[in-house]
Amino acid sequence: MNPTIKDVAKHANVSIATVSRIVNGLPGYSEETKKKVQQSIEALGYQPNAIARGLINKRTQTIGVLFPEVSGMLSSEVLEGVENAAHDGGFSVIVCNTTSSGKRTVKYLRLLQEKRVDGIIFASEDVKEEYYKIFEEMQVPVVLVSTASTHYNLPFVRVNDYEGAFKATEYLIQRGHTQIGMIGGSHHDPIAGVPRMQGFQEALQKHGLPFSENHVTTNEGYRFQNGKESLPLLLKKLPNMTALFAASDEMAIGAMSAAHQLGIKVPEELSIIGYDNLKIAEMCYPALTTVSQPLKDMGQTAGEILVNLIKGEQKEAESRYMPFTIIERQSVSALNDK
Incomplete structure (x- = not known):
């Protein structure tokens, strides 16, 4: 009994x-x-x-979490942190995989509204007007993680992507590289795509290095295949390239795969730095030098902020930029040491 x-x-x-x-x-x-x-x-x-x-x-003790790709390596690390914070606060988590589809996001938000969740964590996508209208209808706190809103005043937890990209590019420059290319995201992505490309461009210009559209390839996604397909295109535009900044670790590892197929040695002939510090970054060969986002900590911080807002322990939440670091491994060589 x-x-x-x-x-x-x-x-x-x-x-x-x-x-x-x-x-x-x-x-x-x-x-x-x-x-x-x-x-x-x-x-x-x-x-x-x-x-x-x-x-x-008057609470259901549940929070909704929306990711554009739950199976992605980045999402899984952020989710681990969110779930830790939710569990510590006495909440359960409903996870929704939106696949970056506006219609599916609206469908899931309506579902979460029916389930009467107490709050929402919204990740890795810009907040559209139709989403925000549902947030207002639900009248529950919303916290963004690994993203930010370009139009609405919603608290976020993320890394400063412009600064991260700037430091990654500067890291290559400080190691003697002057012919540097970038495999980037989309010009239509104001959250990560545009800031990372701006950081790359301005780091080159600050150090007096040339920049043109030939230095960047753009992609709609940040996956392995995007990086693999982009490297040959970038080499055609920038044949003397000695170093590469990729806007995600998956892209960087895709570029490493393409380099292997082309007979280009990494890092002896082409240095590569990634962005995220996913677990796979230290598993590939050579192990990937990358900008480390504290993904689990970002998820945990966003979860803690949301729980505090739900419980009334905070009336308002301040957005937080989390610290990033460059993790040095074996995929970058120094030209000035040769």
Whole structure:
């Protein structure tokens, strides 16, 4: 027989009302009493009824998370952090895979509205007007992660992509490279595509190096195949290229694969730096030098902000730029050492 709230109260030697307040996060008890009740809950294996709890605090204890690609390596690391924060706050997570499709995103937002989720984490896509209208209808807090809104005042947790790209390019320049190309995202992507290309361009110009459209190939995605297909095109435009900045690790590893097929040695003949520091970056050969985004920490921070907003512990949330670092491995060589 499952233990009841009455059993917990008896075991902890407190009133049923006290147990109820602690389970539902309401005030009116000491830390010592809270600890004693939590120990009794654990000892008895008591599971609070989620529906009954929701009737008291008017919450479903669930949050919705929308990713354009749940199976992607970047998404999985961010999601791990979100789930950690949600679990610590007593929330469950509903994950939605939007595949960057506007219609599917709207469908999932309507589903989350029906499920009466308490808040939303929205990742890696620009917030369209139709999405924002649904956010307003739902009247729940929304936190963006690995993205930002170009039109709406929504809190975000992300890395400064312009600065990350600038530092990655400068890293190559400091190692003696002057003929540097970039495999980039899309000119229609204001979140990551445009800032990373701007950072690349301005780093070259700051150091007096030439820049033209021949220095960049653009893509609609950031996947392995985009990088693999882009390298031969970039080499045709920039045949003397000695170093490459790729706007994602998957692109960088795709470029490394293409270089191998073309008989180009990495890093002896072509140095490559990526962006993200996915787990696969240290598994490839040579191991990839890259700009490290703290993806799990970004997810956890976004989750913690959302939980605090839902519980009323914060009235407003400030956006946060997370720190990035360059992780040095074996895919970049220094021309000035040769």
